[in-house]
Amino acid sequence: MKERACTFGESGGLYGILTEPEAPSDRPFAILLNAGLVHRVGPFRISVDLARRLAALGFSTLRMDLSGLGDSAPRPGEPDLHQRVVADVRDAMDFLALRCGARRFVVGGICSGAINAHRAAVADPRVAGLIMLDGYAYSTPQFLLRRYGPRLASPGAALRFVGRQVSSLVAPQPDAAPSGDDDILSQDFPPKDRIASELRQLVERNVALLFVYSGNWYLYFNYRDQIRDSFPDVPFGDRLTVEHFPEADHTYTLLEDREQLFATMLGWMRERFG
């Protein structure tokens, strides 16, 4: 395994670390994006560990800082955050194509990194795989039953629940995920129709999708078939793999949870691109 620092982008302001296997291969390159404001190493160095494990399987990985994060400079002249992300990841792909001959890419991230990876995947046809850890999720009848069913079994809880539903009818929030008094990881997902359309585009492009959800995402996701149930018109076929770790926290703090996560991700990479 070899690792080297890379600067890239129009003015050389983007920064990342490229991890490569000893022997070159024609497998897709992985690009790992920042989780929130955490720099390229990822929460608890998850991205470093993952990149090195991927190298052992023959995959090259760039763990990069998006513009304005970590050691990357802000991108001048592009005020829109979403467009900046797309441009940053495109610069990374251009760089890897030019320097290493990379032609296909798998982009991934946790939380905001997942959302950004989705944006990059939709925008660039070179993306062949998308990994989203705690990314988008939309409620379904089964989700609501699993989330609220146990509470309704108690008369007091049922009354409180009905009260909250009446309040939400007075001030409805279309397409928002259900909220609760224990909401610590508040998310405001885009309209479901838009995401459905984008997922359809990815499926039509034959992009392999790996969606993984932790227990901290319980306000948004609580059963493995939820993505397929949420988007019944998207012909995922076998392109979508969903994994649920209800015991794990959002950043896989416990090593045993992280091992499970890595086993899922590495197994998926090997199966889809090995």
Added chain:
Amino acid sequence: MESTQFGQPPLFGLYHPAAGGEVRGRGVVICPPIAHEHIRAHRALRFLAVQLAREGFDVLRFDYFGMGDSAGDSEEARVAHWQADVGAAAEELHALAGTESLAVLGVRFGATLAATAAGLPAVEHLVLWDPVLDGRQYLARMQEMHAAMLVDSRCFRHPRQERPGPGLLGFPFGPELRAEIAACDLRALPRWPSECVTVVQGGDLSEVEPWVKSLCQRGIQANLRPATTAVDWEDRDAIGRSLTAGDAQGAILAALLERTP
């Protein structure tokens, strides 16, 4: 900013050459904290390095073995590795910048490592920001935070019974490393790498003040610069959050500028 790799196994560093105004011929090696504090401090230390370079210092930030981008895993790390890494970073900065004099900034356990580093040349000025004085207490606090996290419903939906293992707040720390950290005690350090020590401390000064006085009594030019911003190093809720240095940054900058020949 220039990237550099040095040592074997290779460590990653980022070199910020003196920029702009006066070039002082003086280098600063930044020794970051370890584990989750290492990640939390990244942004603040980057900003500090940029400021120092603007003031004419040649600055090297780096990651210890098993931390950040550097080779290895914390499970394989030893305090002696990290102490040697500080010396290797000083050597690298000298090779890059050819600076005549060296200051070392150590943060939290990085302060402990800076004060006990192996292979350091003469250090003109040692600046310690929120230093970990007692490794045993530091480790115990991390273990307490880890145990509390396992039963915190904001982290885990149900209390977790973790399998026995090296995990400590997201990083694998083996028993040898833990024992070595616990054995570090800056209050009992027999020799100091510098005759000039500045301690920048946020929040409660009750532990640090008598210690700084004791350093003065030993003939070291030690001084304490209180910072009004107390960084939430030991706040479990802040583990994943990037920290803000607040006025500690200004205090560090002022300390380094004041001692510049």
